[in-house]
Amino acid sequence: MCSGLTGHNEVVLVVFEPAEVTYEALLGVFWEAHDPTQGMRQGNDVGTQYRSGIYTFNDTQEKAAKRSLKHYSATLKEAGYGAVTTEIVQSQEFYYAEEYHQQYLARNPHGYCGLGGTGILFKDNCA
Numbered sequence: 001m002c003s004g005l006t007g008h009n010e011v012v013l014v015v016f017e018p019a020e021v022t023y024e025a026l027l028g029v030f031w032e033a034h035d036p037t038q039g040m041r042q043g044n045d046v047g048t049q050y051r052s053g054i055y056t057f058n059d060t061q062e063k064a065a066k067r068s069l070k071h072y073s074a075t076l077k078e079a080g081y082g083a084v085t086t087e088i089v090q091s092q093e094f095y096y097a098e099e100y101h102q103q104y105l106a107r108n109p110h111g112y113c114g115l116g117g118t119g120i121l122f123k124d125n126c127a
Helices: 023-033 059-078
Strands: 053-056 087-090
Touching (some): 053 059, 059 087
Parallel strands (some): 053 087
């Protein structure tokens, strides 16, 4: 995968209880946690495996994700950022990373992580 030739990218699988947190709230965390305008990179990490993506499990999630993209794109544009490059597609098979990368930052609190948000808040009013 590190070669960037497999078509895969580095993602997290989010399992949540809708009675506890909404999908829309999770989308807000997603948008704020990284810079979705960087294309095939995040920070110093460059390659197709570092692209921004939302992988949905049903049509409802896909529609919500696309609404949130439209909303956050406009918010970023107003702040002077370029186009959002996040892909939104139906989820395919998920492969867990090797043990070394599982909970990496929890086990290595000062470890490298190329993610960094834009500092622009996602306001949950895109319903």
